Amino acid sequence: MSVLVFLEHHGTELQKGSLGVLAKAATLGGGDVAAVLVGGGVSSLAPEAGKFGAAKVYVVDDDSLEPPLPQARVDVLAKVVRDGGYDTVLFANSVLAADAAAGLAARLDAGLNWDLVDVELRDGELVGKRPALQDSVLVDVGWKAAPRLALFRAGSFDAPEGAGGEPEVENVTVELEDYSRGAKVVSQEQEESSGPSIEDADVIVAGGRGLGAPENFTLAEELARALGGAVGATRAVVDAGWYPYAAQIGQTGKVVSPKLYVALGISGAIQHKVGMQSSNVIVAINKDPNAPIFEFSDLGVVGDVHEIVPKLTELVQQRKGS
């Protein structure tokens, strides 16, 4: 097996999600793993990829490719896969990676399994794990032929910095297809955000109708800031206009799996549950002891969020400060 991992970067940092997939690939036991980096000034990021298990890094360092457009990346990936004879290409889900993966699958007439949360080698065969039926079961998925493409759900893997060495770096020159030059980025705006994005956050503090009023979302924001996390919201409060849709977690919002999920005043309707049930540790604070969320929380606190959360925030700040 020869595995290639598509790495994404933001500015001068490699994205954690794609490093997690790289680290996972390195521990599969299927031999050396290579990575691909595309963008302006990415050469300097290649050694970093070595720490997460890349034995080799293909680099296309070209300022004109810095805008996050998928077609040029498909051109690069297709060439590297063909020239290097890679039979497996792994992606961490993002808007760009999903486009690139889909484009590559079409280009190479390859099979793509998406929304995977894990992967393993079983008797030499690559087997993916995909949640199905609203995340109630995990199904094993395979590929009929190589190359095998896989797109992993955000937060599927940790990215522990390993003892990996200096990777071999190969600069690749790619002739872009004409149609890959057709789109250009006119401008890029960055949403002002004080903390990590909801997809990347290790900690999410989410608020529901039980917060009582829109202004009480400051409780969630302050606790999130203290914990270094992001703020999420239920559909009910987004519907009511208390919080932006971008923060909505659940069936029709984002699906997240942080290490810690703190649910404030959230009843735990199944529509919300399917968006966060794969979180590592779920802590719920709700004054209604019959709230369904207590059925799937690791720690449930029956009480008033307005009393508990400010004290909790203070304690976290003290602990972090000391």
Add this chain to the structure above:
Amino acid sequence: MAVRASDYPPPFAPPEFVAEPTDPVDERIEVGVLIVGAGPAGLACAIRLGQLLDEHPDVAERLGDVPVAVVEKGKQAGSHLVSGAVVNPRALRRLFGDRYRVEDLPSYGPVHGEAVYVLTRRNSLRIPPPPTMRNHGNWIFSLSQLARWLAERAEEGGAMILPETAADKLLVAHGRVVGVRSGDKGRGRDGQPMGNFEPGADLVAKVTVLAEGTQGHLTGVALDRFDLRSDEPQVWELGVKEVWRVPTPLRSIVHTMGWPLRTRAKYREFGGSFIYPMGDDMLTIGMVVGLDYRDVELSAHDLLQELKTHPKIRKLLDGGERIGWGAKTIPSGGFYSLPKRLHAPGLLLCGDGVGMVNIPRLKGIHYAIESGRLAAESAFAALRRGATPASALGSYDEAVEQSFIYRDLNEVRDMRQVFGRGFFVGGALASAMTVSKGRLDLGKLRAEPDAEQPLIRSGRAASYPAPDGKITFDKLSSVFLSGNKTRDDQPDHIRIERTVHRDVADMWVHMCPAQVYEAAAADGGDTVTVQVSPSNCVQCGAITAKGGRLTPPEGGSGPEYTLA
């Protein structure tokens, strides 16, 4: 003074949904016959047209590249269909002739036996099935499954089915219906186009057939535009049903009357339940209640939950698992509520949309299929002659009047109204009317629109069971089971007055099986603000009966029923 939902008319005017074609001529999608709704009526119409055009290729040729198209707002044919679906097979037999036998269709077999019970809280009394409720010779289906099968037959016959397409506006030019405009996609909550915005398109046709089912959006618009409404208002019932996987097979079909509905006339709680086997390991159980009820706390969903706690019913479900849920209104005005005419220039109206339902017999699917078939024949006859002037489609009305649809509905014409007089009196009159084949004439009994019933509070909700997650369930988990994952950030498709008397707000909150409405805390006065979660909506249509107006959301929204 008693409050009525009709005191708060919704911000809705039919002309908003009537338009002339606006797309440039070369961008319009031109079809021969355009059918709105991939349900039993619309698909029967498409299938029959396919048969006729197959026999007359010259006519097909004149209709262009797409002789027959069906638009469907659900994800696929059947996604928005819910029914108990014990079907009288005669219309299917007429539609398919010797092409298919009923045995070839995806069914759960013929009815083997039946039982009717009058329930009280703890007991049940088995009664002989009233004449209207005898189902020997009828077949059990899942209507959403049947529609998927019919859609395949329609496509085989050359029809193009366009799913995830809402028929948003009726296109009218020079007094003639010339098609529909499909709904926009990709608008945000505020109505502004988003990055993935796709505008709707003008679908122009020589004949347009509205087969939208209960509470059809454009059917309602057309009835007003062409002044087709009956002098008698249409009224509706609301059905909520579940599909269960059960350890022990149910043999007979079961109907119940009485509890948990209250039989005294002042409550106006007309309805009952059905429990039908679906093969050896499934059954469907549903509760139907007239929307002319009065108590603000009446909830068809919770009545179904309550019904399941009856010892006799619980026994059927114990050890089983709920695998499906759905809700839909049923037009129940019957004969007198049928529109004055079933056609307008360029337009034909079919099935549940115009109220072709026989409530005492609990049947409508075979009328829908038959009306679709007859619409196909009228449309074809007009197209064959090359004429579609105003009078050309009148043959449809004549055909319906000579069909069993008209005969059957006429026979039971007063039956729904008499139940307004309470369960036992109504039951006796209904039986008498059936036995006399309609010769017992009570004169024309008046019905009032559902939204005009004065509201009362009598503590209805006190007896609803708390959801236990095993036998009884809350509304949100039920909506989830319906497969509904409607995009949240789209424009609100539900038209209601947002500031209403709290009785009206509470009535909507309880009425809606999908938890779309919430009443904000009262500020001391009698009026409250209603909050709406439109993406929960399963498009059952109850709000249109009870003082609001449902319009179609973005195509592809709503439930994804597969077994309902």
